[in-house]
Amino acid sequence: MEMENDGSSIETEDDIIKSYEEKEGSEDASNQSEDLTKEIEELKSSLQRLQADFINYKRRVEKEKEQISIFANEKIMTELLPVIDNLERAMDSCKEEEKESSIFSGVELVQKQLIDSLGKFGLERICDEGCDFDPNFHHAVMQEEVEGVDSEKIVAVFQKGYKLSEKVIRPSMVKVSK
The missing domain is CATH 3.90.20 (Hemagglutinin Ectodomain; Chain B)
Incomplete structure (x- = not known):
């Protein structure tokens, strides 16, 4: 419109x-x-x-x-x-x-x-004699009191241990001082 x-x-x-x-x-x-x-x-x-x-x-x-x-x-x-x-x-x-x-x-x-x-x-040997005992890396098969050696020190290695990329593939078999 x-x-x-x-x-x-x-x-x-x-x-x-x-x-x-x-x-x-x-x-x-x-x-x-x-x-x-x-x-x-x-x-x-x-x-x-x-x-x-x-x-x-x-x-x-x-x-x-x-x-x-x-x-x-x-x-x-x-x-x-x-x-x-x-x-x-x-x-x-x-x-x-x-x-x-x-x-x-x-x-x-x-x-x-x-x-x-x-x-x-990546294979590494685990620390041997003279090192501190660490149950994560070592298997203690004997313990003996050794004169002149601090307690919990590795005094003998029976079988060497190895780790691979920080993983233990075989612990060291060791004798530890008391």
């Missing part, structure tokens, strides 16, 4: 509807902008959590791989410890004059080379 006028002061229905739609459109655009901003922030937060989860997953997998490697090395090394013991026994059973022979030197060299090679994979 249009009224006749010069058209400058009276708006038509179409103009009113258009003006209302523009107002609604700007409010909707503002609301949409806020909603989109919130959604972007939520997505960023979600992405950051996923990235942190992935980094933690990679660390966990790397640690598991390392543990598997250590476990595999442990089995091999525990099998080789008797070989090291036998080489030491062979050297200990030699008489003083035999220790100058090339055979003794060869056995000594092989034993040292074997220990050095296993050391590259």
